[in-house]
Amino acid sequence: MLLTIRYQNGLRSEAVLLAATRHRMRVAVASRRDTIELRKANACWFTEEGAEVEIEAFIPLAGIDVPGFCTDVYPRTLAAGSGFTPA
Secondary structure, eight states, X not given: OEEEEEETTSOEEEEEEEEEOSSEEEEEETTOSSOEEEEEETTEEEOTTSOEEEEEXXXXXXXXXXXXXXXXXXXXXXXXXXXXXXX
């Protein structure tokens, strides 16, 4: 999956998502030799150096199961809560 990362100074970089969980992403950024890890804290994403970044776009690649990926990274929760039983 491709993504666009925007840094606080306005610079945008394209990257390839290699692995992700709810709170971490490993990406290969076009302008860097090594991969970087992004971490989520308080609803914001940060680089390894602590710089805040914004994920502007996710662009699926052919053959990627986007719904499956999204379900693994952001599993759905029951709006009514667990234990809700209709009468």
